[in-house]
Amino acid sequence: MATDSLHELMIDGLRDIYNAEQQLVEALPKMATAAADPGLANAFRSHLQETEGHVNRVAEALRALGETVSGKKCEAMEGLIEEGSELLKQKGKIPDAVLDAGLIAAAQKVEHYETATYGTLIAWARTMHHGEVTELLEQTLEEEEKANDMLSDLAEGGINEMANAGAM
Amino acid sequence: MATDSLHELMIDGLRDIYNAEQQLVEALPKMATAAADPGLANAFRSHLQETEGHVNRVAEALRALGETVSGKKCEAMEGLIEEGSELLKQKGKIPDAVLDAGLIAAAQKVEHYETATYGTLIAWARTMHHGEVTELLEQTLEEEEKANDMLSDLAEGGINEMANAGAM
Numbered sequence: 049m050a051t052d053s054l055h056e057l058m059i060d061g062l063r064d065i066y067n068a069e070q071q072l073v074e075a076l077p078k079m080a081t082a083a084a085d086p087g088l089a090n091a092f093r094s095h096l097q098e099t100e101g102h103v104n105r106v107a108e109a110l111r112a113l114g115e116t117v118s119g120k121k122c123e124a125m126e127g128l129i130e131e132g133s134e135l136l137k138q139k140g141k142i143p144d145a146v147l148d149a150g151l152i153a154a155a156q157k158v159e160h161y162e163t164a165t166y167g168t169l170i171a172w173a174r175t176m177h178h179g180e181v182t183e184l185l186e187q188t189l190e191e192e193e194k195a196n197d198m199l200s201d202l203a204e205g206g207i208n209e210m211a212n213a214g215a216m
Numbered sequence: 217m218a219t220d221s222l223h224e225l226m227i228d229g230l231r232d233i234y235n236a237e238q239q240l241v242e243a244l245p246k247m248a249t250a251a252a253d254p255g256l257a258n259a260f261r262s263h264l265q266e267t268e269g270h271v272n273r274v275a276e277a278l279r280a281l282g283e284t285v286s287g288k289k290c291e292a293m294e295g296l297i298e299e300g301s302e303l304l305k306q307k308g309k310i311p312d313a314v315l316d317a318g319l320i321a322a323a324q325k326v327e328h329y330e331t332a333t334y335g336t337l338i339a340w341a342r343t344m345h346h347g348e349v350t351e352l353l354e355q356t357l358e359e360e361e362k363a364n365d366m367l368s369d370l371a372e373g374g375i376n377e378m379a380n381a382g383a384m
Binding site: 051052053054057061123124126127128130131135138141142143146149150152153156157159160161163164165167168171172175176200203204208209211212214 | 219220221222225229291292294295296298299303306309310311314317318320321324325327328329331332333335336339340343344368371372376377379380382
């Protein structure tokens with residue numbers, strides 16, 4: 049990593065989130081299949097479609113900055129997804145609503161990771177006056193924040209209560 | 217991990233963040249030493265004091281729930297701190313402001329991880345009517361959010377501009 053300028057920090061950050069979003073594209077279908085609550089399964093499926101768009105936007109941002117489109121293994125996202133995978137193994141062994149509550153927790157950590165990353169990348173793009181890149185990343189940030197809010201609504205709108213009641 | 221109830225998910229989450237906060241107590245002094253901007257160094261040092269308090273609050277929450285105080289290795293925080301450590305190795309080799317901008321990015325990912333975790337734990341504590349635990353974790357969440365805002369202010373209040381100008 050030779051990050052001796054803000055431009056290079058930015059490219060490094062874009063390649064990290066490019067890989068992170070690709071990892072998420074792999075993980076979301078498994079989370080959608082495991083979720084017992086139909087609203088939660090739908091939320092994961094619709095966020096999968098958005099996430100495919102996020103991968104494309106990061107690629108577009110890299111091209112707009114004159115860089116090749118490639119990813120760089122994002123260890124943080126790997127750790128976050130691993131947490132969710134551990135839970136998936138418990139499907140059928142623990143109450144459905146407890147699994148759903150745990151999946152929401154794991155997914156919200158992922159959303160917050162992405163929110164932090166895009167927030168930083170947007171601030172850097174603005175500093176460097178990269179208007180097109182700023183706009184692309186702002187669209188994604190908005191979708192990540194909405195996805196996170198929807199997960200909170202699902203948790204607080206019944207799933208946590210069901211998990212607490214121990215519903216199968 | 218036998219997380220077959222919301223209570224157990226909660227204990228698991230508390231032990232994860234207990235370890236994560238302890239890892240952060242180790243990392244923050246190194247970040248404070250490496251930061252070139254005096255305001256950023258101060259922010260890391262004052263957040264270290266808060267973080268020591270967060271460790272104690274999580275311990276208090278575990279005791280209030282009748283559980284033993286112990287941590288569980290938090291892989292996600294390990295990955296996040298590793299990102300910051302990579303940057304620290306570049307101290308002196310890259311412009312100071314670029315290092316500072318990168319340190320802020322790494323620290324904001326950490327803050328967002330904690331925000332997501334405490335947000336979930338608070339929602340679960342409320343569902344289970346654990347008033348004392350809810351209050352303890354809400355105090356910490358507020359401090360994490362303020363720390364994150366302060367980092368944004370430092371980045372956007374001059375550090376990003378200096379990094380872009382390539383100031384040593």
